Amino acid sequence: MVEKFSKNFFLYLSKNKVLNKGAKKWGLKLGAAQVVAGVSIDSVMKTVKHLNDKGLVCTVDHLGEFVLNKEEAVESTQVCIDTLEAISATGVNCNLSLKLTQLGLDIDRQLCIDNMHRILEVAKKTNNFVRIDMEDYAHYHVTLEILDELQKKYDNVGTVMQAYLYCASKDLENLKGRSLRLVKGAYKESTDVSFQSKEEIDKNYLAIIKQHLLNGSYTAIASHDHEIIENVKRFCAEKQIPKTQFEFQMLYGFRTELQEKIAAEGYTMRVYVPFGKDWYGYFMRRLAERPQNVSFALKGLFSK
Numbered sequence: 001m002v003e004k005f006s007k008n009f010f011l012y013l014s015k016n017k018v019l020n021k022g023a024k025k026w027g028l029k030l031g032a033a034q035v036v037a038g039v040s041i042d043s044v045m046k047t048v049k050h051l052n053d054k055g056l057v058c059t060v061d062h063l064g065e066f067v068l069n070k071e072e073a074v075e076s077t078q079v080c081i082d083t084l085e086a087i088s089a090t091g092v093n094c095n096l097s098l099k100l101t102q103l104g105l106d107i108d109r110q111l112c113i114d115n116m117h118r119i120l121e122v123a124k125k126t127n128n129f130v131r132i133d134m135e136d137y138a139h140y141h142v143t144l145e146i147l148d149e150l151q152k153k154y155d156n157v158g159t160v161m162q163a164y165l166y167c168a169s170k171d172l173e174n175l176k177g178r179s180l181r182l183v184k185g186a187y188k189e190s191t192d193v194s195f196q197s198k199e200e201i202d203k204n205y206l207a208i209i210k211q212h213l214l215n216g217s218y219t220a221i222a223s224h225d226h227e228i229i230e231n232v233k234r235f236c237a238e239k240q241i242p243k244t245q246f247e248f249q250m251l252y253g254f255r256t257e258l259q260e261k262i263a264a265e266g267y268t269m270r271v272y273v274p275f276g277k278d279w280y281g282y283f284m285r286r287l288a289e290r291p292q293n294v295s296f297a298l299k300g301l302f303s304k
């Protein structure tokens, strides 16, 4: 009950446009620096290098929310391009994650597609891969449609499937053979479209992971849930699915010891490293997922 209240409270805060705007001026506050790798490309490249040295590969995400004008969408696109160039120049082991709303999806679909083309051209030139994060259900179908269109020209792009959606397993059948990140799902969705209980979501999560792996498709299992991770390791060993067909992913600043242990066992362990001034919505969603993370925020409140 308290957990549900705190989840809804932080999800509500994550959507507050006034606080989102204000936070851009504050710099990293409330303990966000523990889960966000600075505000510049330089700072995130340093973090990635440090993680690479520990045997972890990365994906970086330039944080951005509520992009409602063309200029901001073009600016975000340019940061994605500059980030890909910086990855190539520094030689770090890292790809790029992004959100279509950052590139103007809510303003003009074609603008967003054009921006994706610009980014994917640079990704292709620098031999890199771009993962489109999955946002709320309102953007779900359009994201899959845009992915379809982009994959006609590029093979270096993929997206994410959320296990809380009833339609996940059915839609996965149309994505056979494609590289996908599989997650439980981070947004508040209605009972019309999504499972609500942890038991149902966990059950569907394991089911879709196994389905995608058995289809022979590259699968990124993005979860901090050690039970899910152990289950996947056992399943892959039993079915002789090679370690090159899947990877684990976790967020920067979460379960660091477990990340290093998984990498030391010979699995690909990718850390999702967010950076940028727009940290507020991302940070609030992390607090919503795990109320224990509030201790980050409380410590941050009392530290300089």
Ligand code: FAD
Residues within 6 Å of the ligand: 132, 133, 134, 135, 160, 162, 183, 184, 185, 186, 187, 222, 223, 224, 225, 226, 249, 250, 251, 254, 255, 271, 272, 289, 290
């Ligand atoms: P949870 O259900 O949150 O936790 C399960 C159990 O794991 C807990 O009960 C606890 O025992 C343990 N645990 C979890 N966290 C910790 C911790 N910090 N310390 C100790 N134990 C812990 N969502 C989207 O909707 N779209 C996306 O594109 C997307 N991309 C993501 C990318 C990455 C790399 C990751 C890791 C997540 C992403 N998510 C995304 C978020 C995801 O959907 C979940 O909301 C989030 O990962 C929480 O679920 P979980 O699987 O980590 O486990």
